[in-house]
Amino acid sequence: MISSPFDPMTILIYDGTWYGLLSCIFDVYEYKLKKISVTTKELFQPDAFSKTHEVFTSPANAERVLKGLSKKLSPTGMASIYSCHLSELPEMASVIIRYARLLFSSGISEKAYGNPDVLKIAQVAKKVGRERHRMKAFIRFRLTQDDIYYATIEPDFNVLPLIVSHFKNRYADQKWLIYDTKRSYGVYYDLHTTEEIQLDFAENPEKPTDTNIFAENEEQYQTLWKNYFKHVSIDSRKNTALHLRHVPKRYWKHLTEKQV
Amino acid sequence: MSERIREKLAILADAAKYDVSCASSGSKRKNDNKGLGNTGNGICHTYTSDGRCVSLLKILLTNFCIYDCAYCVTRKSNDIQRTAFTVKEVVDLTISFYRRNYIEGLFLSSGIFKNADYTMERLVRVAKELRLEHKFNGYIHLKTIPGASDELMKEAGLYADRLSVNIEIPTESGLKLLAPDKDRKDMIQPMNFIKQEIIQNKNEIKLFKKAPLFVPAGQSSQMIIGATKETDQDIMYTANSLYKNFNLKRVYYSGYVPVSHDSRLPSFDSAVPMLRENRLYQADWLMRFYGFHVKELLNTETPHLDLDIDPKLSWALRNPNQFPIDINKADLQMILRIPGIGVQSAQKIVSARRFQRLNWENLKKLGVALNRAKYFITCNSTEFERRNLSSMQIKQYILASSSSKYLKSNVAQLQLF
Numbered sequence: 164m165i166s167s168p169f170d171p172m173t174i175l176i177y178d179g180t181w182y183g184l185l186s187c188i189f190d191v192y193e194y195k196l197k198k199i200s201v202t203t204k205e206l207f208q209p210d211a212f213s214k215t216h217e218v219f220t221s222p223a224n225a226e227r228v229l230k231g232l233s234k235k236l237s238p239t240g241m242a243s244i245y246s247c248h249l250s251e252l253p254e255m256a257s258v259i260i261r262y263a264r265l266l267f268s269s270g271i272s273e274k275a276y277g278n279p280d281v282l283k284i285a286q287v288a289k290k291v292g293r294e295r296h297r298m299k300a301f302i303r304f305r306l307t308q309d310d311i312y313y314a315t316i317e318p319d320f321n322v323l324p325l326i327v328s329h330f331k332n333r334y335a336d337q338k339w340l341i342y343d344t345k346r347s348y349g350v351y352y353d354l355h356t357t358e359e360i361q362l363d364f365a366e367n368p369e370k371p372t373d374t375n376i377f378a379e380n381e382e383q384y385q386t387l388w389k390n391y392f393k394h395v396s397i398d399s400r401k402n403t404a405l406h407l408r409h410v411p412k413r414y415w416k417h418l419t420e421k422q423v
Numbered sequence: 424m425s426e427r428i429r430e431k432l433a434i435l436a437d438a439a440k441y442d443v444s445c446a447s448s449g450s451k452r453k454n455d456n457k458g459l460g461n462t463g464n465g466i467c468h469t470y471t472s473d474g475r476c477v478s479l480l481k482i483l484l485t486n487f488c489i490y491d492c493a494y495c496v497t498r499k500s501n502d503i504q505r506t507a508f509t510v511k512e513v514v515d516l517t518i519s520f521y522r523r524n525y526i527e528g529l530f531l532s533s534g535i536f537k538n539a540d541y542t543m544e545r546l547v548r549v550a551k552e553l554r555l556e557h558k559f560n561g562y563i564h565l566k567t568i569p570g571a572s573d574e575l576m577k578e579a580g581l582y583a584d585r586l587s588v589n590i591e592i593p594t595e596s597g598l599k600l601l602a603p604d605k606d607r608k609d610m611i612q613p614m615n616f617i618k619q620e621i622i623q624n625k626n627e628i629k630l631f632k633k634a635p636l637f638v639p640a641g642q643s644s645q646m647i648i649g650a651t652k653e654t655d656q657d658i659m660y661t662a663n664s665l666y667k668n669f670n671l672k673r674v675y676y677s678g679y680v681p682v683s684h685d686s687r688l689p690s691f692d693s694a695v696p697m698l699r700e701n702r703l704y705q706a707d708w709l710m711r712f713y714g715f716h717v718k719e720l721l722n723t724e725t726p727h728l729d730l731d732i733d734p735k736l737s738w739a740l741r742n743p744n745q746f747p748i749d750i751n752k753a754d755l756q757m758i759l760r761i762p763g764i765g766v767q768s769a770q771k772i773v774s775a776r777r778f779q780r781l782n783w784e785n786l787k788k789l790g791v792a793l794n795r796a797k798y799f800i801t802c803n804s805t806e807f808e809r810r811n812l813s814s815m816q817i818k819q820y821i822l823a824s825s826s827s828k829y830l831k832s833n834v835a836q837l838q839l840f
Binding site: 303 | 425428429432433436437439440441453454457458459460461466467468469470471472473474475476477480481516519520522523524525558680681694695697788
């Protein structure tokens, strides 16, 4: 699709979801849109010169787009665009749509890093992947009285969907709940399946004032862990810069061993 | 009860921390019995304030020991508090820490009480209980006690992901000096036994898929660096023979942390030889991933690695006749030998040059450290190093253009031996 300066700009308005974004790609072809920009319902600000097009999220259309993309991309490439969507960076929706158009129309390779959009997808996917790995490492469960291992997280990117299977495989015999307090949703595993849930907190979810929600010996294990952490360090080798590079300060809030 | 455990944990973690191995990778134990845990590429759950990764609960079962090795903090003659965990306590700590996602598993070592078999039997019991009674599929690294019986070693291998025997001191004479009661043979013998068993197990798995796993993550070892007067050549030749003869997965080099006023050892206030340790690891990587033979890096003319430059650069400067290398033509083995190019960039270069001839700009984008590489290569450009620089000049230029993170604080250490 070649756009000319006379083509009107169309603003696509979608609901911010993954299927919504894929529906945008579908509509670009369905309505033969040329020059587009994309925004979510919350961020949309009308202007006098552009047409708007509201995208209705259609799972069927989204699946068709996914099927089409999977013919152009390796499984890693597919995972990369999903990761880019989960980055929630405002510019990524446009990048993903442009990238999809590139793939469909020019048959460009996902490894042609000379193209700025191809490079951007790879770079953002890498960032999200890094945080996904960090979350696998930095999640700290606390045992509640209901026998649920509970953890709160506040990742920069929305990586919770990317770590569910890891925790499900690893902790198959314990009930757990990982809650993203920044995005107000969590995933709960009941020994059989996982489901997305939203909690209704009366107060700040990270610091339940009612310490009674945790099991009797929970604090004891936290103390043991903190104590262990302190004793494995070798003072004569202290290297704070290296420590900070591996454990950036923004993650400390949820790390048991970093609490006083 | 909790206070006592806390005290034990403090003492026995303190004593175990000088063992630097922390790997939790290399095993593929699946959680297919709906139990607890699995293993994969390994995760570092946190990092100590000295920047080392914490992935396993690394403790001693006890710090009582019948040996008196001068370099060891738990030596018999050292006046420290002694204690011991029960099997149940270790199992409970491991499970409780694991369930909270603090760790990838357990690294259990021990001082030697009574005799080798008595100690080894308890280590094996911990692993057995974790695997069989708690359906624990996380990572278990057991230290094998030199001199323990083959039967116990074999049983350990059935439950552990990794076994290790520490060679402790790089040379046999050094070991005689600092640990007169210990015998090199007792360390070599279990390595050999485990190697044979691993080979046998691999053949069994080929025949019956369900054959039980035996030490799936292989074995490793550790040497203490700088406690005796060995050369880097001694150290790396020993490491090389361990890799060659016993198929070791890793050899760890642990800079000696002064723990004793013994006259046979470096003085109590000497610095940990961290830079030397770093250079040894670089040489180790060059041997394992870059196709270097240990003799190319260290020999009677160069018994020590340079401290101010990395061992690959130092090899290149000693062999100027091998350069310059044409990045667009040379084979992978040769590209790997260029200073400033790592394994990843080398592979990228080889795949990218199929589509276009690479120039300086391309190389920079691929992640090549041009400040070092530019003296050794030519590429698709009319610009390249035309001056006939001597090795000494190249070294000066490179040193002037980079700053080592170690040299600022550790200058004193350079003259130690």
